[in-house]
Amino acid sequence: MAANCELEILLQKSNSLLSRKELSLKIHHEESPVPQKKVITDKLSKLFQTKNDNIVVYDITNTPGTHTSIGRVNIYSNQDDMKRVEKSYMVARKTGETSIRKPRRTRKDERKKAYKRFGTVKRAMKKAERKNK
Numbered sequence: 001m002a003a004n005c006e007l008e009i010l011l012q013k014s015n016s017l018l019s020r021k022e023l024s025l026k027i028h029h030e031e032s033p034v035p036q037k038k039v040i041t042d043k044l045s046k047l048f049q050t051k052n053d054n055i056v057v058y059d060i061t062n063t064p065g066t067h068t069s070i071g072r073v074n075i076y077s078n079q080d081d082m083k084r085v086e087k088s089y090m091v092a093r094k095t096g097e098t099s100i101r102k103p104r105r106t107r108k109d110e111r112k113k114a115y116k117r118f119g120t121v122k123r124a125m126k127k128a129e130r131k132n133k
Contacts, residue, residue, distance in 0.1 A: 005029040007043055019081045023073040030067050034060060040071065048075055053094050056086060
């Protein structure tokens with residue numbers, strides 16, 4: 001599946017704040033379909049000597065009638081940085097980890113209890129101030 005694709009790096013930025021490299025690629029794939037993200041990830045991991053799990057490929061778009069595609073890639077220094085920055089579904093695709101989310105009703109009840117406690121404490125403080133006057 002598009003094993004004969006060539007990668008050309010159009011733009012490479014180093015984002016030290018998010019500890020990643022941001023790449024813009026041009027992918028040449030003569031006489032073959034658009035390569036899968038896994039193929040691109042494998043080639044980039046060999047090129048930059050990193051693990052496949054630290055590479056996230058976005059937006060591979062093909063111009064009709066040409067055998068070239070353009071894509072965006074983020075290469076993270078480690079998985080902890082990727083987990084901190086990337087969206088949860090992207091992390092789940094790469095690592096297989098899913099975050100356990102509480103049901104909506106439980107989250108809403110917890111939020112209501114916090115508001116109720118806040119108002120109760122505030123009311124008690126005002127009452128104590130009036131007594132001290």
